[in-house]
Amino acid sequence: MDGKLTENVAYFARALRAAGLPVGPGSVVDAVQAVAAAGIGGREDFYWILHAVFVKKHEHSALFDQAFRLFWRRRALVEKLIAMMSPIAPGSPTEDKRPPGAARIADAMAPPLRPPEEVREEVEFSARLTVSDREVLRTKDFAQMSASEIARARQLIARLRLPADRVKTRRYAADPHGSRIDARRSLRRTLRAGGGLIELAMRERAEKHPPVVALVDISGSMAEYSRIFLHFLHALTESRRRVTSFVFGTRLTNITRELKARDPDEALARAGALVRDWEGGTRIATSLAAFNRHWSRRVLAQGAVVLLFTDGLERDVGDDLSFEMDRLHRSCRRLVWLNPLLRFDGFEARARGIRAMLPHVDDFRTLHNLAAMEELCAALAGPARRAEDPRRWLAAA
Secondary structure: OOHHHHHHHHHHHHHHHHOOOOOOHHHHHHHHHHHHHHOOOOHHHHHHHHHHHHOOOHHHHHHHHHHHHHHOOOOOHHHHHHOOOOOOOOOOOOOOOOOOOHHHHHHHHOOOOOOHHHHHHHHHHHHOOHHHHHHHHHHOOHHHOOHHHHHHHHHHHHOOOOOOOOEEEEEEEEOOOOOEEOHHHHHHHHHHOOOOOOOOOEEEEEEEOOOEEEEEEOOHHHHHHHHHHHHHHHHHHHOOOOEEEEEEOOOEEEOOOHHHOOOHHHHHHHHHHHOOOOOOOOOHHHHHHHHHHHOHHHHOOOOOEEEEEOOOOOOOOOHHHHHHHHHHHHHOOEEEEEOHHHHOOOOOOOOHHHHHHHHHOOEEEOOOOHHHHHHHHHHHOOOOOHHHOOOHHHHHO
């Protein structure tokens, strides 16, 4: 096969690997041999041959499709490559409305192609700055991050050490070091051995992660932070936890099913297509009332932890906001309020909405950078501390 086609397949595999697909040198060799052996004659045949080699999971299909369309975008380029007459494929175009995964593919194809020696030198140089860059990124406000920093922050969120909180249930499970005798299993062991020797089987109360219910404010004042927080919820969902996610602005929307997509870009794209009030107004009391009336009994069982992500800036504050917060607090095991306004040193609980909500929460903390997100994971792993009573903000104001 012509060297130009081989080089372009290798460059295409490199772009897929940068976008997150597990493509190794063996897959590149298999792809080149498959293209040479198939005797293809059209663009569609070329697409499905590479798809069969590079795509190992269903969730990678969307990324591969975007990468193929962007990398081989020139008219009749694939046909020219097959005819052994093609130059190196160009970069990616820009579109107004990009489908899920397009941003990651564009970032993967953005760096220019360079010889292996130069690439190796860049990796050695950047490795010296890895620790400091990551530390700066941890403490940088989400609202001040550039597009590239947001992409790196999403990668760190996916690798975040999630809370190791486990609670005991009423059910029992087999445990050789348990504190209770399992009479049924002990009798079975005794009968299996002929009844001459009694071998005791022990059991202990089973443990599991408590359910997590998230209520995320997506109004205009919270849009820069809510999208990052949705990536955190997606990482929680990926860890096989029971996570139920709601977003609210002027209305309440359940996006739990949309966030179950394996690819985070696809998950957020599905959620964005479902939500109609993104970056609009906010009605906290109305949204909490809808949740308490229609969803509370369904999702707040078994000691659920509620993460309320909002700034609390309600325009029309009445007694209903305090009532709905109290009802929500009584229905869950722990209510954690995440407010990005706490990032300011001079924050005071003077707004009427904040003063109405604070008496009914167990924990009040900020969430504006990666460091605060790590602190949230550590806090969820343990009980709430009395020294951090949220009502102290009311006394200070």
